[in-house]
Amino acid sequence: MSRPDIPHRVDLLVVGSGPVGSAIARRVHDTVPSARILMVDLGPRLTERTGLHLHNLPVEERREPQTKSQGRDPATAPGEDGALAKKYADRGTHLLKPRREGEPEQDGMPAAVMSSNVGGMGVHWACTAPRPLDSERIPFLTDDELDAALEAAEALLTVAHDPFPRTPGGQLVLETLRDLFDHEYPEGRYPRPMPLACSPRPGTRPHWAGPDMILGPLADGEDSRFRIAAETICRRVLFEGNRATGVVLEHLPTGAEYTVRARAVAVAADPLRTPQLLWASGIRPDALAHYLNDQPKIVSSVRVENGPTAGTGAQGSVEFTGDIRDLETARFQVPFAAPGRPHHGQVITVDTSPVQGAEPGLFVGMVWYGVKEIQRSDRVEFSTSEADAYGMPKMTIHYTLTERDHEVIAQARADQERIAAALGSFLPGNEPALFPAGSSKHYQGSVRMGSTDDGTSVCDSSARVWGFENLYVGGNGVIPTATAVNPTLTSVALAVRTADAISAALLARF
Numbered sequence: 001m002s003r004p005d006i007p008h009r010v011d012l013l014v015v016g017s018g019p020v021g022s023a024i025a026r027r028v029h030d031t032v033p034s035a036r037i038l039m040v041d042l043g044p045r046l047t048e049r050t051g052l053h054l055h056n057l058p059v060e061e062r063r064e065p066q067t068k069s070q071g072r073d074p075a076t077a078p079g080e081d082g083a084l085a086k087k088y089a090d091r092g093t094h095l096l097k098p099r100r101e102g103e104p105e106q107d108g109m110p111a112a113v114m115s116s117n118v119g120g121m122g123v124h125w126a127c128t129a130p131r132p133l134d135s136e137r138i139p140f141l142t143d144d145e146l147d148a149a150l151e152a153a154e155a156l157l158t159v160a161h162d163p164f165p166r167t168p169g170g171q172l173v174l175e176t177l178r179d180l181f182d183h184e185y186p187e188g189r190y191p192r193p194m195p196l197a198c199s200p201r202p203g204t205r206p207h208w209a210g211p212d213m214i215l216g217p218l219a220d221g222e223d224s225r226f227r228i229a230a231e232t233i234c235r236r237v238l239f240e241g242n243r244a245t246g247v248v249l250e251h252l253p254t255g256a257e258y259t260v261r262a263r264a265v266a267v268a269a270d271p272l273r274t275p276q277l278l279w280a281s282g283i284r285p286d287a288l289a290h291y292l293n294d295q296p297k298i299v300s301s302v303r304v305e306n307g308p309t310a311g312t313g314a315q316g317s318v319e320f321t322g323d324i325r326d327l328e329t330a331r332f333q334v335p336f337a338a339p340g341r342p343h344h345g346q347v348i349t350v351d352t353s354p355v356q357g358a359e360p361g362l363f364v365g366m367v368w369y370g371v372k373e374i375q376r377s378d379r380v381e382f383s384t385s386e387a388d389a390y391g392m393p394k395m396t397i398h399y400t401l402t403e404r405d406h407e408v409i410a411q412a413r414a415d416q417e418r419i420a421a422a423l424g425s426f427l428p429g430n431e432p433a434l435f436p437a438g439s440s441k442h443y444q445g446s447v448r449m450g451s452t453d454d455g456t457s458v459c460d461s462s463a464r465v466w467g468f469e470n471l472y473v474g475g476n477g478v479i480p481t482a483t484a485v486n487p488t489l490t491s492v493a494l495a496v497r498t499a500d501a502i503s504a505a506l507l508a509r510f
C-alpha cells in the first residue's frame, strides 16, 4: 500500500464523505469556480463510483462492501443473523461498543452505531426523506430560509414524492391509514406516500440515492479541484485564535501523517465522531456532545386479513435477506403533528411473506419514531486515557428516557395496535416493541445549532462553530429541535446553508 498524494494546502477541507460532507463539497465546488477541495474519510472506498448506494447492487454483491463498512473492531460488527442483528446494528454499520447480554436496553444507548466507509451511512440508508414539520423545524430560521434549503436538499438527494406504482394492497393500506388518522390532523395533512431519495424506474426497483447522487459528476472520478482521500482519518483540527488553520491527517494503512492547511474546515463526521474530533482538537464549547437526542423506535409487523389480499401480487414465501426494502411495494407516512401526534410513522407494504414458511399474502411493516424530550444530561463522554479502535478518545454515552418519552412510546404502540386491528393481526412475535436506544440511527443535538452563543449550542445558524471564523460542523448532530422525522433531508438542507456561507467567505477573499 503506497502513501496517497495529499495536497499541502486546500481552500476547503471536509471531514466525512456521507451525504452531509458530500453536499457541502458539491455545493462549494459548483459555486466557487477555483476552490480546491479535499474530502477525507477514515473508511475504505466501496465501489468504483464514489458513494453508490449498495442497494443498487444485486443482493449477492452487497455483503463484501457492507462488511468493509463495519469498522476495525470485529466485536462491534453485526452478527450474521441480519434480521435479529438489525435490532442492534444493521449490516454496513458497527456498534459504538460491543453488545453485552443482559445490559438494559434503554440506558446508555446500547444500539448506537456508525458506518466507516466512503459515503458513510448514506450508502446503506433507507432513503426516507420527509420534511420536518411544526416544532421539528428550526425556530430561528424563517420559513422561507428553511424551505429554500429543503428544496435544494431535495434536488441534491433526488427526492421522489410518490415513487411506487399503486397496487391494490398499497391502496388498501393507505385508505385504512386515512380512515384511522385523517381526523387527528390539521387541514391539509394526512397519511400519504413517503418521499424517498430515489429515481423511480418503471418495472423494476427504484435507483436509490447515495452520496454519489449528491456528488453528481464528482462521483465519477478525480477532478483537478476535488479529491477524496479514503482510509484517511482526521486526527485533529488545527487552529490559531479564532481561525482553523488546517488539519492533521493519518493514512491508516501506512500510518503516514500529513498536515494540510485549509482556508475553511467542515467537520461532517456523524453525530458521535464530529464532537469526538472537536474534543480531541481541544475545541470544547460548553454544549459539545450534550443534548444528545435519539428518536425512540417502535416496530411491529402485521399480516393483512381484513381486505382484498387476493391479487395483491403475492408470490409465496421468500428467504428474508435481512432487508425489507428488497420486498417492499409501497411506503407510506403517518406524519408528525405538534402537539397531538408526536411521532413520524413509516408503513411499508410487502406483497409477499418476509417470514420463511408463512402463508403468502399482504404484510405491513411499521416503524414509528417518537420525539425525545431533550436533556442536557444525555451526552457523550470522551475518555482522557482510553482510545477507541481508531485511536481516538473512547466514547461513553449517558442517556435515559423520561416519563414524557414513555408516554410518547405508549401512544406509538397504541397507533400500531389500531392499524393491526383494522388490517388483520400482528405476526406472532412481531407485536409493537420498543427497540434499544440508538437503534433509530437518527442521533441529533451533539453539535446543535443555536441563535446565540449562550452555552446551549455549539454553532450558529450556518453551522459555524461559535467563536470561529472558518470552522463548520455538519450532520444530524447540528439539529437542535426534538424531531420524529427521519433527519437526513434536514441535515443536508442545513449543509446547503453551510456551503453557501463557506462559498461566500471564500469568494470574498479570492
Ligand SMILES: Cc1cc2nc3c(=O)[nH]c(=O)nc-3n(C[C@H](O)[C@H](O)[C@H](O)COP(=O)(O)OP(=O)(O)OC[C@H]3O[C@@H](n4cnc5c(N)ncnc54)[C@H](O)[C@@H]3O)c2cc1C
Pocket: 015, 016, 017, 018, 019, 020, 021, 022, 040, 041, 042, 043, 090, 093, 115, 116, 117, 118, 119, 120, 121, 122, 124, 125, 126, 127, 128, 129, 232, 233, 234, 235, 268, 269, 270, 271, 273, 274, 277, 441, 442, 474, 475, 476, 486, 487, 488, 489, 491
Ligand atoms: C441502515 C440505515 C438506514 C437509514 N435510513 C435512513 C432513512 O431512511 N432516512 C434518514 O433520514 N436517515 C436514515 N439513516 C441515517 C442516515 O444514513 C444518516 O442520517 C446520514 O447518513 C448522515 O449523513 P452524514 O454525512 O452526516 O454522516 P455519515 O453518513 O454517518 O458519514 C460520516 C462519515 O464520517 C466519517 N468519519 C468519522 N470520523 C472521521 C474522522 N475523524 N476522519 C475522517 N472521517 C471520519 C465516517 O467514516 C463516515 O463515512 C439510516 C442509516 C442506516 C445505517
